[in-house]
Amino acid sequence: MKKKGVVIGILALLLFSCLLSKKTAFISKEFSLPEMVYETENQITKERIALGKKLFFDPVFSIDSSISCASCHKPKYAFSDTVKFSPGVFNRPGIRNTPSLMNIGFHPYFLREGSVPTIEMQALIPIQEKNEFAHNIVEISKKIQQIPEYVTMSKVAYDREPDHYVITRALGVFQRTLISKSSKFDSYMDGKVKLTKSEKNGMAIFFGEKGNCSSCHGGFNFTSYKLTNNGLNENYEDVGRMRATKDSADLSIFKTPSLRNIEVTSPYMHDGSMVSIEEVVSHYNSGGKNHVNKDSLIKPLHLSNSEKADLVLFLKTLTDEAFVEN
Ligand code: HEC
Ligand code: HEC
CATH class of the missing domain: 1.10.760.10 (Cytochrome c-like domain)
Known part of the structure; x- marks a missing residue:
């Protein structure tokens, strides 16, 4: 009986460590610095x-x-x-x-x-x-x-x-050469600092189904560069990508911006219409406005006030003090 318990214990431990290493491998690959590509005749010197x-x-x-x-x-x-x-x-x-x-x-x-x-x-x-x-x-x-x-x-x-x-x-x-890769989040990924309980909770919302932010703002630069509409307005003054393509499917479609250093880049969105990160999070929590091209991923999130606050705290871990001060 006792032996069986030990065997189960070892198996559970093995499974756990397997899951853990899979998770770190996935994350470290996703967040490692991509290679910078220079044009053949314009190499860096x-x-x-x-x-x-x-x-x-x-x-x-x-x-x-x-x-x-x-x-x-x-x-x-x-x-x-x-x-x-x-x-x-x-x-x-x-x-x-x-x-x-x-x-x-x-x-x-x-x-x-x-x-x-x-x-x-x-x-x-x-x-x-x-x-x-x-x-x-x-x-x-x-x-x-x-x-x-x-x-x-x-x-x-x-x-x-x-x-x-x-x-x-x-x-x-x-x-x-303008590269930012030394935020608190990066140090956390390198195992050098800890995140607070709130920051970790915010991170889980960001990457998990609750917030689903990473489906557009994922990867090293916190963007997949997806060209889409995040339901900012029902009617926009700016036609977005349609300016270039003349295609109505591109009406008010914009490139998903990076969220690195978001704490210092206010105001936000293509028209600078939002001043605080809190305002942005409330926008997403509400599910946005019903624009014809609104992305199907933008829908009400039902986050509580403390979850919204935690998400904001996580976004602030993306500030790279060294980059900003340099
Ligand atoms: C469907 C894709 C999509 C999802 C999901 C999404 N975003 Fe965005 N996000 C965008 C796009 C597109 C913009 C730019 C809109 C514009 O310029 O008007 C944007 C802009 C932002 C900005 C402003 C950035 C800047 O520099 O102006 C912040 C902050 C932001 N998103 C945070 C979040 C958070 C937090 C979540 C999760 C709750 C989230 N986003 C989910 C596509 C998305
Ligand atoms: C008067 C303000 C202003 C000046 C001066 C200016 N920019 Fe910009 N820059 C902008 C704005 C606004 C945009 C966004 C334009 C758009 O999307 O139509 C932008 C966009 C960009 C982008 C694209 C960013 C992205 O996310 O795709 C780059 C790169 C850039 N500028 C580099 C430069 C360089 C290099 C110079 C000098 C030669 C310069 N800018 C001068 C305001 C300015």
Whole structure:
């Protein structure tokens, strides 16, 4: 009798450790840093990073030399902005909330509607937009070709004058270096820190059936980059992906954003209409508004007040202090 109990005990232990290692293997694979892919002719070098960084912070891009990429993508806020719509040149208001650029090199497509295929091509958009830089890359190239420091840096980095090719490539290389992977959550996954009981509860809601957040915000960057509608409004001012495709199935479809550093990237959503994480969680808890393209995964969650609070606490473990302070 006693022997049988011991055998069952050992079997149970074996099963438990099997389950445990399966779980850790699954999680560590899902959350390990993906490989950064550079274009064949635009491999990373320190000279290219330095040139891209200098360009990113240089107001030479705007028609009146007033603003740079960093005026909207502010390093302190994980390269996003604190206002609903960042103003462009001559204080012209924007039409979408400035997204964070951390881990941007992992994105499979760009803009909130996901219509631009490469980070290099993306740079041309703010340059030309009337309410961003209102400029053009040929004129900008001419301007920086008059600056000896740029000419030297460009020759060293790309073996040519600073032109449209160099500008877009160097900005691409610099932006791919903006990597955030050291949040409290990451330290927890590495077994270095513990999460509080509330944070763990929030994590279970996030990844489990209760919240189902990870079906769109899963994986290393807390997004599957799914192009979808999360029921923010019944009627949107912004047609979303339909702007590019002209297909009504894409009406108000947006790219699922990363949730890393979400604590510092307020306001939220494509239109910056939500200010706090609490507001976002209440939105999902309600099941959202009935938009024609609302994703079937968005439905009432029936979370209690303390569950909502725990979910918010978990989302705050995604803040990478080192990245934000750097
Ligand atoms: C006036 C504010 C402003 C300036 C200046 C600006 N951006 Fe942006 N950026 C935005 C906004 C707003 C969006 C979202 C646009 C959209 O979805 O239509 C965006 C989108 C992006 C994206 C795509 C993000 C994603 O999640 O797909 C990248 C990359 C980017 N900007 C890089 C840059 C670079 C590089 C510069 C400088 C050459 C720059 N931006 C200048 C406001 C700005
Ligand atoms: C069906 C896919 C889907 C599910 C499920 C989902 N989201 Fe989202 N989420 C999105 C999309 C799409 C957006 C962007 C909407 C927009 O820009 O208007 C978004 C935006 C957000 C934002 C704002 C991010 C930013 O930078 O603006 C937060 C925070 C967020 N979701 C948290 C959650 C949480 C928490 C859950 C679970 C309760 C969840 N999401 C479930 C698709 C989803």
